[in-house]
Amino acid sequence: MTKYTLTLSLVFLLQLVLSQESELKNIPGSRVFLVIPGGFKISKSTTGIEKSENVGIIVMDLRGGNFSSNAATFTEANWKSKADTVLCFKEYKIQGFSAKKVQIQSSGMNFTALIFGDSTFSAMMTGMAPIGDKSSIKQIEQALNSVKYDKTLKINSLKIAKFKLNTDKSPYKFAQHSSSMYIFTKYGEQTSEWDELSLVVSELPFEVGFTVEGLAQQAIIGLTNNGFEYEKLLSERSLVLNNIQAFELEVAGKMNEKDVIVYLLTLAKGDNSFTLMGIAKNDLKLEISEFKELARTIQLKY
Structure with missing residues (x-):
């Protein structure tokens, strides 16, 4: 019975992972993939996704860029000198790529910025929403947590x-x-x-x-x-x-x-x-x- 239950659990988890992976969508003009939250759509005016005029995620895919140099000033101290409030700052890995993420509040807006890459590229995403729009802020955080990058993708x-x-x-x-x-x-x-x-x-x-x-x-x-x-x-x-x-x-x-x-x-x-x-x-x-x-x-x- 225990072995049967464990098998069902593993199957369920596998299906869940595959389901999440299938929801990943490429952001046109970049090699970035993410899960697009409900109510958001591919932006017509910039590279990224948008929910409304002041809610969205802007994507910058700097192919040929260098993460170390491009992220040199992306530090907690630097953000604290610019923003009204720094809610969190962390350094971690995305698919083995070095990454930095910060969440700040400034001029009535909540911004979440993510940068990651290696010696051949750096990708940066900036999510924005009014401070009072808790739902959109959560959606943006979830989308940024889903980010994947395909270095082999050919872009016309x-x-x-x-x-x-x-x-x-x-x-x-x-x-x-x-x-x-x-x-x-x-x-x-x-x-x-x-x-x-x-x-x-x-x-x-x-x-x-x-x-x-x-x-x-x-x-x-x-x-x-x-x-x-x-x-x-x-x-x-x-x-x-x-x-x-x-x-x-x-x-x-x-x-x-x-x-x-x-x-x-x-x-x-x-x-x-x-x-x-x-x-x-x-x-x-x-x-x-x-x-x-x-x-x-x-x-x-x-």
């Missing part, structure tokens, strides 16, 4: 992108995708050298109250915070591309003590914004012309 990055560029007549070809960034380089070559020329397309949520002009200004501020020395505005103009209002900007400055020209094209539709950026570093006139020619072929898929 351009298929999931909400835009397309016509590269037929351009020397720039698609090279790689990381989180919300799509990188086009000369002949599609992948390199980490600073002098590599690239046109980077950032696909991000379009916040209420933002403008395409504001997107361009935000991009310049971001560059300035990362070593760009602004010198002067060369040109700016509003234009319409495929019936979508856009904004184009060129500014001169220095990076790494070298003269550069930054080219920007910004546009938005619905909940999504698109910022295309190229930094001319050598033959400035030719490179700006090539960036502009490719950027203006952009079409949105929706």
Whole structure:
């Protein structure tokens, strides 16, 4: 009788595990899998899942990233210096990968951030919900506890992108995708050298109250915070591309003590914004012309 009961228990546990595994869903645009809680759905505006405008989980899959360097500042002390309240912080393993997780409260919101990976990638998930929404907070915690990662999964990055560029007549070809960034380089070559020329397309949520002009200004501020020395505005103009209002900007400055020209094209539709950026570093006139020619072929898929 005891042996029979034990066998039934093992069968039940096996079925339960298989059932849980079958509920794992891939987050499009990433190698991350998780159990999607009731009421949540795959987000249309970012990589992740959402339940409402202010409840969801954002997923960033940094392939080619390094967990040790990317998680260096992900410490309990650092979070305590930024958040109103740190509810918990722990370091553990996910499928053998090093992981760190923190739950904080700030500005009326509850945030749970998880980062894990190895020397070849790092994945980060950020769950958010109002502090008073206990049910959603619990669902987010359960979803993050279910996370799995498949390093072998092949991703067709351009298929999931909400835009397309016509590269037929351009020397720039698609090279790689990381989180919300799509990188086009000369002949599609992948390199980490600073002098590599690239046109980077950032696909991000379009916040209420933002403008395409504001997107361009935000991009310049971001560059300035990362070593760009602004010198002067060369040109700016509003234009319409495929019936979508856009904004184009060129500014001169220095990076790494070298003269550069930054080219920007910004546009938005619905909940999504698109910022295309190229930094001319050598033959400035030719490179700006090539960036502009490719950027203006952009079409949105929706």
